[in-house]
Amino acid sequence: MVTNPSANLQSSSRLARIDRSDVAWFALFVLAGGLAILHPIVLLVALAVAAAIGVCWLMVLGVRRAHLEFWQVLLVIALSGYILLSYGFENLAFHVGGFPIIVSYGLVYGALALAFLAHRHLMARALKEPAVLCMLVLFVLALLHLVIEIPSYGIWAVRDATMCLDGIFMLLGVLWALKANSTVFMTKWLMVVFVLNMFYSFTQPWGEKLWAWSPQSGVFLSVPLLGNYNGRGDLLLSGALFCICVGGYVIKRPSWLMLFLAGMQFLGIAIAQTRRMYVGAVVVLIILVLLGEAKKFGKLFILLPASVIVILLVTTVGGLEISGRVGTVNLDFFTQHIRSIQNSEGTPGSAVESRFLMADEAIQHFREHPVLGVGFGQPLLTDIDETNGAVTRMPHNSSLSYLARLGVIGFAAWIAFHLLLTKRFIIALRRRDSCEDKRVSSFVLWFFLFYVLFMISSLVEAPFEFPSSAVPFYFFMGFALGLIQQHLSGKAKNKVEVKVGRRLTTLVSGVENA
DSSP: OOOOOOHHHHHHHHHHHHHHHHHHHHHHHHHHHHHHHHHHHHHHHHHHHHHHHHHHHHHHHHHHHHHHHHHHHHHHHHHHHHHHHTHHHHHHHETTEEEEEHHHHHHHHHHHHHHHHHHHHHHHHHTTOOOHHHHHHHHHHHHHHHHHHHHHHTTTHHHHHHHHGGGGGHHHHHHHHHHHHHHHHHHHHHHHHHHHHHHHHHTTGGGGHHHHHHHHHHSSSEEEESOOTHHHHHHHHHHHHHHHTTTHHOOOTTTTTHHHHHHHHHHHHHHOOOOOHHHHHHHHHHHHHTTTOOHHHHHHHHHHHHHHHHIIIIIIIIIOOOOOOBBBOHHHHHHHHGGGTTTTOSSSSSHHHHHHHHHHHHHHHHHSSSSTOOSSSSSSOOBBBBOOOOBSOOOOOOOHHHHHHHHHHHHHHHHHHHHHHHHHHHHHHHHHGOOOOHHHHHHHHHHHHHHHHHHHHHHOGGGSSHHHHHHHHHHHHHHHHIIIIISSSSSHHHHHHHHHHHHHHHHHHHHHOO
């Protein structure tokens, strides 16, 4: 038998290269495993740094491909910080002469100024939206209150007024949506953000250690940048629905990947232990049935019990003990947590009575100032947080905050905003089958579901009072209105018909001339 020495030499060298690569990967996994066992917090920090580098790289790559303007870059950075770091990013500030310069507000207000200078004609179109005009009414009312209340309460008045001032960022959402190919970058960016939020949520069992390791900053109180999991459950359910409704337009293959990511986010909700999202999931199922979205309903209906089964197998059969926000993650806790929604005795979670006490205090302020409200600057409650000594400034219900602070006049504008926004959504959802771009119709459906979940949260929490949740909400609602105006309104349909008619007329005249 004749052999080729050179071929054998090439084969052995190729095997040597493969072996060295395998050894390197094996060493890396051994190092990661050792860190996970000996110093888990060091591994988490390393993963966070790697994730941050990856996000920066993806953002740079996305900006280059999407040809974003500078105001859009500033806005994406701010929204990513709000969504991922929540209260920590909201309080990131540096002080000049004792006055706090808030980084997040510097980014979003800078983006608003640049966008206004560059696209005044599109801003005019944004101002035609009735819901946007309602928020501008609230914006003006807040400014009028601040003229009177800043001398008495100082920057605390501005802090409380952000619940109205943040509504102006709807203009940025409308403006972005009115630009060409607006949904392409937005779907990719949101997918990245929701996946990162999912992984970040899994670190909640080590939240106290992250607090200890994290750098701190603050406007009124010093707050850790990392380890704030406010509203994680809401974002996880929204992210799961994004994977079901829109994810297929971002990553088409493998087809099971979006279902896997949605299921993983449901597991994250089990760690976040957010009771309002149990209710939210049921409400979403009902909405999908009413809208005739059989496929999306089927996916969600299958994933919910599948996630419960996975939790059962991991915690019961596997014997793994996972610490959640309130208690240990297992099927028994999950059952008791659902029962706590009805305020059953001996169940985990805060008592319902505390919500009613907060509501009574807020309504008492309204009774004292029914027309114009109590304004901004003074707390609506007398409750004090025992952990940091801070006064709880608002009830766990955003609508009550608007009623107490702005009275009947401001509350009427607040209700009108939601009625007009809901009306636009209903009209758009009825016309979604006629939309040529199915990505847009799916996106509008997801925005509506996001709106419903956010409003459920506002009934038992105060998301509108915190910029980290209010600014993304207003931007998303503005973006939804812009998409509806551009693709799902009657005027948009008429414009398409006119264009098609003109093209047919040109074609016929050309044939006749020929």
